[in-house]
Amino acid sequence: MTAGSENSIARVVVDLALDREFDYRVPTRLSALVRVGSRVVVPFGKRSANGYIVGLVDASAYPRLKEIADVVGKKPLLGDRILELARWMGRYYCCPVELCVKCALPDVVRKAKFGWKERQFVKLGEISAESFVKLQNKAPKQARVIEVLRKAEGMFVSKLLQLVGTDAATVKKLAAKGFVELSERTEERDPFGGEVFLPTEPLVLTPEQQQALDLCKSRVAAPTTPVLIHGVTGSGKTEVYLQAIDYALHQGKDSIVLVPEISLTPQTVERFRARFPDQQITVLHSHLSAGERHDQWHKIRDGHSHIVIGARSAVFAPVQALGLIVIDEEHETSYKQEEAPRYNARDVAVMRAKLERAAVVLGSATPSLESFQNARRGRYALATLPRRVDHRKMPLMRIVDMRQEAIRRKGLHVLSTRLRDAIQVRLDKKEQVILFLNRRGYATHMFCPKCGYVGQCPNCSVSLTYHRKAEQLICHLCGYIERVPKVCPNPECRDPAIRYAGMGTEKVEAAIQHAFPKARVQRMDSDVMTKKTLYREIFNAFRVGKIDVLVGTQMIAKGLHFPNVTLVGIIYADMALHMPDFRAGERTFQLLVQVAGRAGRGDVEGEVMVQSFTPFHPAVQYARQHDFIGFYEQEIEFRQQLRYPPVTRLVCITARSRSESKAKFLAAALARELKKSLTGDHNVVGEPTPAPLARVQNWYRFQIILRSDQIMRMTESVSKVVAATKFPEEVHVSVDVDPISLL
Numbered sequence: 001m002t003a004g005s006e007n008s009i010a011r012v013v014v015d016l017a018l019d020r021e022f023d024y025r026v027p028t029r030l031s032a033l034v035r036v037g038s039r040v041v042v043p044f045g046k047r048s049a050n051g052y053i054v055g056l057v058d059a060s061a062y063p064r065l066k067e068i069a070d071v072v073g074k075k076p077l078l079g080d081r082i083l084e085l086a087r088w089m090g091r092y093y094c095c096p097v098e099l100c101v102k103c104a105l106p107d108v109v110r111k112a113k114f115g116w117k118e119r120q121f122v123k124l125g126e127i128s129a130e131s132f133v134k135l136q137n138k139a140p141k142q143a144r145v146i147e148v149l150r151k152a153e154g155m156f157v158s159k160l161l162q163l164v165g166t167d168a169a170t171v172k173k174l175a176a177k178g179f180v181e182l183s184e185r186t187e188e189r190d191p192f193g194g195e196v197f198l199p200t201e202p203l204v205l206t207p208e209q210q211q212a213l214d215l216c217k218s219r220v221a222a223p224t225t226p227v228l229i230h231g232v233t234g235s236g237k238t239e240v241y242l243q244a245i246d247y248a249l250h251q252g253k254d255s256i257v258l259v260p261e262i263s264l265t266p267q268t269v270e271r272f273r274a275r276f277p278d279q280q281i282t283v284l285h286s287h288l289s290a291g292e293r294h295d296q297w298h299k300i301r302d303g304h305s306h307i308v309i310g311a312r313s314a315v316f317a318p319v320q321a322l323g324l325i326v327i328d329e330e331h332e333t334s335y336k337q338e339e340a341p342r343y344n345a346r347d348v349a350v351m352r353a354k355l356e357r358a359a360v361v362l363g364s365a366t367p368s369l370e371s372f373q374n375a376r377r378g379r380y381a382l383a384t385l386p387r388r389v390d391h392r393k394m395p396l397m398r399i400v401d402m403r404q405e406a407i408r409r410k411g412l413h414v415l416s417t418r419l420r421d422a423i424q425v426r427l428d429k430k431e432q433v434i435l436f437l438n439r440r441g442y443a444t445h446m447f448c449p450k451c452g453y454v455g456q457c458p459n460c461s462v463s464l465t466y467h468r469k470a471e472q473l474i475c476h477l478c479g480y481i482e483r484v485p486k487v488c489p490n491p492e493c494r495d496p497a498i499r500y501a502g503m504g505t506e507k508v509e510a511a512i513q514h515a516f517p518k519a520r521v522q523r524m525d526s527d528v529m530t531k532k533t534l535y536r537e538i539f540n541a542f543r544v545g546k547i548d549v550l551v552g553t554q555m556i557a558k559g560l561h562f563p564n565v566t567l568v569g570i571i572y573a574d575m576a577l578h579m580p581d582f583r584a585g586e587r588t589f590q591l592l593v594q595v596a597g598r599a600g601r602g603d604v605e606g607e608v609m610v611q612s613f614t615p616f617h618p619a620v621q622y623a624r625q626h627d628f629i630g631f632y633e634q635e636i637e638f639r640q641q642l643r644y645p646p647v648t649r650l651v652c653i654t655a656r657s658r659s660e661s662k663a664k665f666l667a668a669a670l671a672r673e674l675k676k677s678l679t680g681d682h683n684v685v686g687e688p689t690p691a692p693l694a695r696v697q698n699w700y701r702f703q704i705i706l707r708s709d710q711i712m713r714m715t716e717s718v719s720k721v722v723a724a725t726k727f728p729e730e731v732h733v734s735v736d737v738d739p740i741s742l743l
């Protein structure tokens with residue numbers, strides 16, 4: 001143990017070993033220069049290494065610390081405000097501040113220099129047809145590189161390697177033969193470089209849009225409360241964002257726009273680029289190459305880009321004069337990061353805006369209960385856009401009662417008679433259909449009707465999903481795969497009459513193909529989407545009418561405009577309702593409304609058909625009426641009765657171990673300590689119980705659910721208790737504040 005004076009020990013992430021932190025003593029001669037975010041040179045083993053300070057502390061668990069050798073550069077990479085934000089995240093989400101700092105700073109920026117692959121640009125050289133054939137026979141990877149380069153002007157080696165799935169040696173061999181040419185590139189890599197678009201002008205707003213915009217502008221001018229725009233799909237929310245950003249620009253302020261990763265499509269980005277043709281708009285998403293990410297980050301930080309669009313982590317974009325953060329589809333669960341730090345970008349955005357005195361605008365057709373309650377209580381200002389801009393009616397939603405269908409047709413069918421007839425009508429008119437089911441595979445269970453055997457994952461407490469085309473049983477949690485058995489695997493039984501129950505997208509596809517042999521059917525789920533480019537290919541094929549029926553999971557549920565889609569079918573609306581989650585009703589409502597938004601975006605009025613076994617569930621009924629307020633009122637009452645968020649706040653602690661008894665024992669010990677330190681009416685500490693997913697990849701999981709009205713105080717106590725608890729090595733504990741999933 002080393003003790004020092006205040007902040008005399010630096011926690012450093014060394015470029016040579018990025019996944020760990022090492023402690024170093026700060027020599028007095030450097031103490032004035034050293035800050036969190038500083039780049040430093042430190043002794044590392046027998047050599048010296050570059051590193052980056054992620055925290056300053058007073059004491060270290062290690063007895064003999066080496067000293068920091070030097071500080072590089074004048075300016076630390078992280079601004080004071082972002083640093084403060086990271087500290088707040090650490091406290092709020094019960095997470096080491098180093099992790100939050102790492103999260104705010106892309107790896108590639110932290111490492112400062114990036115490698116050969118990111119700097120080298122590769123183009124096709126000269127290669128004869130003969131040599132190419134030779135390559136194809138002798139070195140297929142090299143041949144593949146040539147093929148890819150033939151289609152492109154050239155690209156960074158990193159990108160190429162990613163596309164081909166090979167390593168740098170392959171490229172170097174080709175370069176030695178002159179088949180490809182390498183050059184060094186330091187100029188900026190613009191992932192959208194060379195694209196053209198037609199500039200657009202601001203539209204004349206409807207009175208409701210104008211009100212919403214005025215509210216946003218007033219907040220940009222003088223930040224007070226966040227603004228929530230509750231606007232149905234197609235009501236013109238994006239147009240309001242665009243004009244608010246424009247206003248911010250004129251005030252000399254920067255904007256960040258957060259959208260769910262899945263909505264970060266070229267169409268979305270193009271709308272922004274077209275409106276601000278003179279601006280360098282930065283797009284941050286998970287598919288950027290390291291080099292691109294590096295350039296974009298510096299471009300923003302150096303003040304060359306005033307508009308940033310991105311998914312979750314763009315909330316940390318280092319803009320210099322933050323004026324506005326827009327969070328579109330604010331209810332989306334993908335804003336929550338499911339690994340430490342388990343932050344929600346929406347909530348971090350609100351905090352960042354507060355620290356930097358900027359405006360926050362949240363938008364959704366189906367706001368989260370949390371945000372809408374904030375609006376009701378006056379913590380957020382509310383703007384409502386109740387109508388589609390084009391005055392088109394909301395699509396008609398019909399509910400098919402599958403219980404009656406099952407009685408009438410003596411059994412369960414994928415397609416009800418009504419849905420099948422409706423599809424027929426649309427196909428006859430050469431219109432398009434989208435069918436939605438949020439589960440992939442063919443059947444959800446394999447079972448033996450004779451002995452009752454059910455195919456279970458040996459590593460997880462879930463049943464295996466049957467994939468017919470692949471003839472496999474797959475665990476959707478851990479990826480375990482088994483061949484489909486010919487007879488019941490129970491050695492006492494061995495009956496050949498194995499059956500399958502439940503359905504997934506593969507079965508829907510088969511059912512459609514069977515019912516409409518001439519229809520062109522395409523499935524879209526993560527089994528089909530083995531390549532990123534397929535996503536675009538399939539959507540393009542659908543757009544130009546080469547596909548009649550698109551069957552898919554949540555991948556197809558949002559964000560896209562298809563004018564010729566006149567029927568959307570939801571195969572099994574109740575699926576989310578049966579999840580062990582207090583938000584099941586909210587998720588179902590959101591899903592139905594969002595999916596319904598896909599229908600009838602063109603000139604023909606759309607129709608939505610929802611198959612349900614619980615047609616009178618409020619989530620289904622309110623969705624049918626497109627009645628968000630009605631849904632909110634009844635749902636919030638349910639939350640009040642059971643004291644669930646947003647009425648109270650939750651923390652979910654999970655202890656996991658390979659040993660069931662150790663996980664259980666530790667959860668019990670933690671619960672005891674938590675009960676001791678969290679007293680009073682504000683706090684409830686639940687009993688430790690096995691998690692709904694009791695075993696995942698052979699990790700046994702136990703949960704403790706905590707509730708509180710005073711979340712900051714609760715997380716403070718939780719951090720203390722967790723820090724003071726001695727964990728046996730084989731047990732891991734995670735703390736999830738404001739959890740989205742309680743599985």
Ligand code: ADP
Nearest residue numbers: 203204205206232233234235236237238239389
């Ligand atoms: P949302 O983001 O709420 O789904 P959008 O902003 O995408 O809605 O608007 C839907 C469509 O209506 C877009 O094609 C958009 O260009 C158009 N639109 C939006 N506002 C107006 C307006 N004031 N006048 C005319 N068209 C508009």
Ligand code: ZN
Nearest residue numbers: 457460475478
């Ligand atoms: Zn498994």
